[in-house]
Amino acid sequence: MKHALFHRAFIAPLVLLLSCRQESSTPSQAAITALSLKRGQIITCGATDRKLGAVEFNTSCGVATQESFNLALQLLHSFEYDEAEKAFATVINKNPACAMAYWGVAMANFHPLWTPPSELELKKGVKAISIAQSIAKKSPREAAYIAAIAAYYHDWERVDHRSRCIAFEKAMELVHSKYPTDSEATIFYALALTAAADPADKQFINQRKAGRLLEALYPNEPNHPGIIHYIIHTYDYPELAVLALPAARRYAAVAPSSAHALHMPSHIFTRLGLWEECINSNLTSVASAQCYAKEAGIKGHWDEELHGMDYLVYAYLQRGQNGLAKQQLDYLKSIKEVSPLNFKVAYAFAAIPARYSLENKRWPEAASFPIDSTVVPWKDFPWQKAIIHFARVLGSVHTGQMAAATAELAQLKGIHSLLVKQKDAYKAKQVEIQLRAAEAWIHLLAGRNIEALALMNQAADLEDQTEKHPVTPSEVIPARELLGDMLLQLNQPKQALAAYSASLRKHPNRFNGLYNAGLAAERAGLPDSAALYYQQLIMVANAANSDRTELKTIRQFLTAHKFNVAVASHEI
Structure with missing residues (x-):
């Protein structure tokens, strides 16, 4: 009863808005021009001929628009938002009275699983919805879709992004309930469930529900880009990732003309520690993104290229391929302009060099991590900037520079306060984890071991309670x-082993996780356990011809202990 009342209370303002708005047959050219639609040739890269999967969405807009509308949805489902908007603009050119084309424009400016829309995107979405609502000729089903996306944009100046995502979820639930045989309604409802999921919900209620809906559709529509794409997103968690592995291994073949489709499987490969597949996925994705930048006439680099590079460097480091990781780092340093300049770009510019220094324990390098604003205006990206200060803290602590570490800690505190003030709870919590870890290592440097361990445990517990950002x-x-690492430094190898083992369950096949777990087991007098971890690392890194010195050390250990390689496949 309460649920039904909520739905009636929620949908009533939308119905009222529709009834109060003067409807017409065709929007004015001035209204269409005011949208400032992205237009031009649809650009795709990857496959030699355009392959974006199969989508069929019947509308009341006429046969002449059907092919363009289907193409727009194919692009939308693979998060090729700029190209999707161009395709919806083509529909509008053919039929300015196609209400669903304006729905599509609003959807293309939403990008629910990425960063919240900019003010310009929000204003465009509101204008598009206004036009869609004003058009008289639309079916009840089309009106329901339009009302659902209107729920997201409604009162955007006063209501936060997450609350509006929840509003979209509830509205799409109504569409799904009213049209249960409409697979697109089910697919967009599943997307809405994932977008509205609580990052702190470790039961994954929304994600599991979305997964069940999508998996039920998949056998009948195996080439639908949205179904396969959203399965990957909804299961992009350590506890669920294995459920998405079949989809991850298929998505690139379904939509090879999308750079995002080429990259997205690597989310699952990363979750499962499948580094070779992750590397191959992102090599093709980065190449496709470079092609797109060239074809689109982008000055500099496209943001999707930087996103793929972050994943690529991470995978190279886990395989111990420092040389290849360094090539990507040097290439990053050569980049002077990226478009659009957004959260993904800022993250890559902070994370790639930080990973290279910290994973390889190049502490002097981490301590002097430069803040280069040539490309990224860091004041606009405080969460990403926190990575730089966190790396500097760890570098300063490990090189014995207390004053420098304390100064960087103050910077982290300032960023945390700013994010709290901005009411960005998720990012504030991520920085809080870094803040507690940074304080812990500063306490360790000062000899306050009890305080250090207490704070480091708090940081680990906080991180376990939330999830990494999809970026x-x-x-x-x-x-x-x-x-x-701290426990090992304090000569508590058994406790260190427990910490590494727990981390590896969430981050399988991490190079340092496996190596240090073996080292902790070795120091704890558990040579058989040490050998298992070491052999697992050999399996992860050996094919890569890694030059990491740790591998030479563990091979000597395995030889000395005459470890039986046949047991290496035993689960650790």
């Missing part, structure tokens, strides 16, 4: 792995 392959350094 990144992993936290720069997992907090529980850092806890293991």
Whole structure:
């Protein structure tokens, strides 16, 4: 009863808005021009002929628009938002009275699983919805879709992004309930469930529900880009990732003309520690993104290229391929302009060099991490900037520079306060984890071991209670792995082993996780356990011809202990 009342209370303002708005047959050219639609040739890269999967969405807009509308949805489902808007603009050119084309424009400016829309995107979405609502000729089903996306944009100046995502979820639930045989309604409802999921919900209620809906559709529509794409997103968690592995291994073949489709499987490969597949996925994705930048006439680099590079560097480091990781780092330093300049770009510019320094324990380098504003205006990206200060703290502590570490800690505190003030709870919590870890290592440097361990445990527990942001392959350094490093430094190998083992369950096949777990087991007098971890690392890194010195050390250990390689496949 309460649920039904909520739905009636929620949908009533939308119905009222529709009834009060004067409807017409065709919007004015001035209204269409005011949208400032992206237009031009649809650009795709990857496959030689355009392959974006199969989508069929019947509208009341006429046969002449059907092919363009289907193409727009194919692009939308693979998050090719700019190209999707161009395709919806083509529909509008053919039929300015196609209400669903304006729905599509509003959807293309939403990008629910990425960063919230900019003010310009929000204003465009509102204008598009206004036009869609004003058009008289639309079916009840089309009106329901339009009302659902209107729920997201409604009162955007006063209502926060997450609350509006929840409003979209509830509205799409109504569409799904009213049209249960409409697979697109089910697919967009599943997307809405994932977008509205609580990052702190470790039961994954929304995600599991979305997964069930999508998996029920998949056998009948195996080439639908939205179904396969959203399965990957909804299961992009350590506890669920294995459920998405079949989809991850198929998505690139379904939509090879989308750079995002080529990259997206690597989310699952990363979750499962399948580094070779992750590398191959992102090599093709980066190449496709470079092609797109050239074809689109983008000055500099496209943001999707930087996103793929972050995942690529992370995978190279886990395979111990420092040379290839360094090539990507040097290439990053050569980049002077990226478009659009957004959260993904800022994250890559902070995370890639930080990962290279911290994963390889190049502490002097981490301590002097430069803040280069040539490309990224860091004041606009405080969460990403926190990565730089966090790396500097760890570098300063490990090189014995207390004053420098304390100064960087103050910077982290300032960023945390700013994010709290901005009411960005998720990012504030991520910085809080870094803040507690940074304080822990400063206490350790000062000899306050009890305080250090208490704070480091708090940081690890906080990180366990939430999830990484979809933009990144992993936290720069997992907090529980850092806890293991601290325990190992304090000569508590058994406790360190427990911390590393727990971290590896969430971050399988991490190079330092496996190596340090083996080292902790060795120091704890558990040579058989040490050998298992070491052999697992050999399996992860050996094919890569890694030059990491740790591999030479563990091969000597395995030879000395005459470890039976046949047991290497035993689960650790």
